[in-house]
Amino acid sequence: MPSGLDTPQGAAELAESLLPPLGNRWLHTQAVAARAREASPAVSEEDRDLLVAAAWLHDIGYAPELKQTGFHPLDGARHLETLGAPARLVRLVAHHSGAVYEAEQRGLTEELALYEREDSPVLDALIYADMTTGPAGQSFDFDRRIDEILVRYEVGSEVHNAISKARPYLGAAVERTRARLAGDQPM
Secondary structure, eight states: OOSOTTSHHHHHHHHHHHSGGGTHHHHHHHHHHHHHHHHGGGSOGGGHHHHHHHHHHTTGGGSGGGOSSSOHHHHHHHHHHHTTOOHHHHHHHHTGGGHHHHHHHHTOHHHHHTSOOOOSHHHHHHHHHHTTBOTTSOBOOHHHHHHHHHHHSOTTSHHHHHHHHHHHHHHHHHHHHHHHHTTSSOO
16 A cells, blocks of 8 residues: 555555556546646645645546446545545545535435535645546646536436536636636635
8 A cells, every 4th residue: 555645646656556557547647636736826735735646546436446336436535445544535535526416416425425525725626627637638628628528428327417517516616726826816
């Protein structure tokens, strides 16, 4: 087990032990971590490493060996919990990018609710990093990223429905992060 899962290095080591066989998912994860580093001035100095660590780990629940529910935020959070990761990191992974909307679609609201969602600049910046990075690591603006997800997932699917409902929430998080980066909003 990598040490310091709430550090960028420890989180990157764990992600690299699970995600490279998933191809584009690994490219996406690396780019989300890089985007989180770029966005780190939007959070307090003491939260910057946590933000980048959460970015490295946000999609580990896609690793086939971690699949329990098939809902990657929950499966990733549960795995991190078994490794003794800090609770805040576990909660950020569980709630990245509007996970509550997809949990509702999948009938997993109660399971996800075991992990309290923090409404914070850190969660906003994690959403920003994920929602401005394409599936193979491309740099996308928010609307292009959302549209890409909606095209990739069939109309009526859990992901399509969830992203459609989550769009205003996700967009607001991206805008708050942009404002913080510009110095227009307090951390």
